[in-house]
Amino acid sequence: MLNIAIDGPCGAGKSTIGKLVARELDITYLDTGAMYRAVALYVSERGIDVNDAESVRRLLPDIRITYAGGAQDKRIFVNGNDVSLAIREHRISKMASDISKQQSVRDFLIAMQREIASQSDVVLDGRDITSNVLPHAQFKFYLTADASERARRRHSELIAKGSDVDYDTVLRDIVDRDRNDMNRPIAPLIVTEDADVVDSTNMSIEQVVAYIVDKVRQG
Secondary structure: OOEEEEEOOOOOOHHHHHHHHHHHHOOEEEEHHHHHHHHHHHHHHOOOOOOOHHHHHHHHHHOOEEEEOOOOOOEEEEOOEEOOOHHHOHHHHHHHHHHOOOHHHHHHHHHHHHHHHHHOOEEEEEOOHHHHHOOOOOEEEEEEOOHHHHHHHHHHHHHHOOOOOOHHHHHHHHHHHHHHHHHOOOOOOOOOOOOEEEEOOOOOHHHHHHHHHHHHHHO
């Protein structure tokens, strides 16, 4: 199976790039970050603090994550409820970062991700795909950009969706999340030695996609 792993910090455009690369190569895109967001949303909606590891662990057996739709336009469901829009709320981003530190959550979702990757050609993106989830992926990329540029992109995206969050708040959250992701004790965000680093600060989406697709096609 063809496995393409993309890691990188918050707001680097991994999901957008991953979807377009998958579309160009006609393979499945699996948004691993959406899975963590889905768990965070489920926990939050039940009034549980996402940092209460034991309470979160007890809830995991009750969570069923499924997908519907085509390879490129999958919607994510939790126990039959479409949460595709709800998990993109700004407040869920920090919760997902916090909950991803917990070993029980990681074990629960990584097993699911590996099973999918073993059965189909996929593009996976996240924080520890190259280092932990799919360490033997044929192609590994680390997508990054300056924090200020990542904040600008994320802020524009949120405004377009109707959010009234300000730029400074988004920038602070991105800097905080970078610190959390890079220093968490379990599977921190790192650049593996065999990953191709792509700094997209001064690149368009089309340029990044073309770069990755060319690398894959060249083998």
